[in-house]
Amino acid sequence: MGRPNAGKSTLVNTLVGRKVAIVSPRPQTTRNRIQGILNRDDAQIVLIDTPGIHQPHNVLSRQMMDEAQHALEGVDVLSLIVDASAEFGAGDQFSLEWVRRFHGPIFLLLNKVDRVRKQFLLPVIERYAGLYDFAEVFPISALTGEGCPALVDAWLARLPESPPYFPPDQFTDQPERFLAAELIREKAILATREEVPHAIAVLVDSFEEKKELVKIRATLYVEREGQKGILIGKGGETMKKIGTQARKDIESILGAHIFLELFVKVQPNWRQNSVLVRQLDWHRQLEQLAGE
Ligand code: GDP
Numbered sequence: 001m002g003r004p005n006a007g008k009s010t011l012v013n014t015l016v017g018r019k020v021a022i023v024s025p026r027p028q029t030t031r032n033r034i035q036g037i038l039n040r041d042d043a044q045i046v047l048i049d050t051p052g053i054h055q056p057h058n059v060l061s062r063q064m065m066d067e068a069q070h071a072l073e074g075v076d077v078l079s080l081i082v083d084a085s086a087e088f089g090a091g092d093q094f095s096l097e098w099v100r101r102f103h104g105p106i107f108l109l110l111n112k113v114d115r116v117r118k119q120f121l122l123p124v125i126e127r128y129a130g131l132y133d134f135a136e137v138f139p140i141s142a143l144t145g146e147g148c149p150a151l152v153d154a155w156l157a158r159l160p161e162s163p164p165y166f167p168p169d170q171f172t173d174q175p176e177r178f179l180a181a182e183l184i185r186e187k188a189i190l191a192t193r194e195e196v197p198h199a200i201a202v203l204v205d206s207f208e209e210k211k212e213l214v215k216i217r218a219t220l221y222v223e224r225e226g227q228k229g230i231l232i233g234k235g236g237e238t239m240k241k242i243g244t245q246a247r248k249d250i251e252s253i254l255g256a257h258i259f260l261e262l263f264v265k266v267q268p269n270w271r272q273n274s275v276l277v278r279q280l281d282w283h284r285q286l287e288q289l290a291g292e
């Protein structure tokens with residue numbers, strides 16, 4: 001867990017060895033809790049990526065914080081990830097208060113050390129140590145993998161013995177259609193700026209597995225006509241780029257040929273619309289399907 005942009009999703013991807021969670025330089029990219037599964041010959045670690053800890057300000061962000069709250073249930077170790085290259089601020093204080101409610105070992109991960117000179121790390125460690133009695137502290141780089149093997153060993157030392165939860169070839173708990181929607185959203189975030197990335201939601205309308213390929217139809221929702229125009233771009237250029245990049249990523253992750261069809265719709269204020277926000281919660285969608 002940690003503030004938006006601390007590097008949570010990057011760390012999960014690095015440790016799992018493939019992309020299970022989308023990453024962007026914009027805060028609040030992750031909207032659901034996602035499990036990434038690290039499989040080794042001698043162990044399996046289930047990593048739970050979460051939305052960044054922040055003060056909720058609309059229906060969507062309240063749901064994101066509910067997701068973070070859910071993630072605390074039944075975990076053996078909580079790891080608080082902080083950006084060691086950034087100044088300590090109110091958001092760090094807030095996320096520290098937030099994780100304190102966890103009754104178990106809390107690790108402190110000082111991330112992005114590839115950007116920090118060693119002599120600046122010590123004061124950061126001291127500051128945090130004065131605020132909470134962390135079980136362990138690890139300087140790491142989620143990007144380069146520096147410090148990660150020692151972290152994994154320390155996690156393993158705290159995990160109970162148990163049969164594996166997942167088959168050894170499974171790397172995430174997300175259904176394929178959700179992963180596809182996320183990859184489309186990632187490309188759309190990367191292709192746009194300012195308020196547009198936060199206003200994008202992607203829903204897969206159909207996901208058909210044919211003999212030779214998977215046919216995916218998805219709709220990108222934005223909140224305003226202007227945002228729709230930005231997403232589509234001059235002569236449809238931006239949309240075309242998003243589609244091509246997303247298709248390539250989905251193909252490499254699902255290991256299948258993909259036929260991707262994308263639509264853009266305006267849904268004014270969808271982040272305040274609990275019906276649409278609920279549709280983005282795939283845990284809830286799956287429960288509903290199972291109950292039908
Ligand atoms: P999250 O919001 O906590 O999930 O953060 P992300 O994983 O989406 O990362 C946010 C940004 O920080 C992205 O641009 C990442 O590439 C970058 N980032 C994450 N970890 C590191 C790191 O160890 N070093 C550096 N230099 N950048 C990182």
Ligand code: MG
Nearest residue numbers: 008009029030
């Ligand atoms: Mg994230």
